[in-house]
Amino acid sequence: MESDSANRLAVLIDADNAQPTIVEGLMTEIAKYGTASVKRIYGDWTQPSLGGWKKSLLEHSILPMQQFGYTKGKNATDSAMIIDAMDLLYSGNFDGFCIVSSDSDFTRLAARIRESGLTVYGFGERKTPAPFASACDKFIYTEVLRAGEDEPEKITKFSASKLKQDTKLINIIRNAIDASSDDDGWAQLGPVGSNIAKQSPQFDPRNYGYRKLRDLIVATKLFEVQEKRSADGQSKRLQVRDMRRK
Incomplete structure (x- = not known):
């Protein structure tokens, strides 16, 4: 399901459910399907646990979107990411979306975007629930992105x-x-x-x-x-x- 570079893609990353070690492989993979016109990553950047993302975000010009966790035990990041995705969808400026997360909460979002005739590429770990993976046109496990061209021995x-x-x-x-x-x-x-x-x-x-x-x-x-x-x-x-x- 490879597309040409003229396809405009919106890349939305859930920092709470992805690892910075995948970013280089992720962007290389996305380039197969089109041009990443928008690159955003969502999380509470006041938390030390997300500190490892800084270098990767700067290198790949990914825009960090701040979302405070208002209530303990609730993930406000998902809601912010879904709202932004719908705004981008309604803009009519994109041919597809790349949703980077292992969270099943994005299952309905992926289905809704596809209902509008756009292509959805999902990226997540092997633990990703099947409903989310199946809701995408194509789903790539991020483990294969870490085992890149320079590390064939890991495959x-x-x-x-x-x-x-x-x-x-x-x-x-x-x-x-x-x-x-x-x-x-x-x-x-x-x-x-x-x-x-x-x-x-x-x-x-x-x-x-x-x-x-x-x-x-x-x-x-x-x-x-x-x-x-x-x-x-x-x-x-x-x-x-x-x-x-x-």
Whole structure:
């Protein structure tokens, strides 16, 4: 679900439910989907626990939004972030939103933004409740953002046997190939990836230790992958097929 840089995105970060160590990877990931026209982070900046954010905010020009905790045990940050999100939505200046939090309180916000025809990219830890992740068009676990390009040793690749045991994963891939395939069972990789994203917003090959969808599909040893050149020989496309169709 990658978009071009012309897409204007509003990035809203819940400082209480995110870590400053993700910021560099976060901004790199967001750049795949568009331009971060607005970058705001919400929290009570009088609290020492948020002191670690300062360097990252300055480096990436993220605007800190102050929200005092009026009542102990209540999170006023969520309300402030939701109000700002709706104001930005109604401005009509954006093509999508990036909501960075592991808090299920943003489930309805994500759904409401999508109802208006905008794309929602969610970012949160693996502990993020499923309803919030499913409410987004695409959800990226922040653990994969910490294990960046310079730290490949931190990414543990699932073996073929372990991937095969994940019946949900295999069924998602098979369904996506079946939905996009020709009469011989071959499907172009691009449409397959788009179909997978529609079935499961949380899907990301990096969750299984693979950078690309092709690498993950090959690793399962359940699908064929081939390159097919165009009639003029100027371009090539990747195709995949369930080995059961042989």
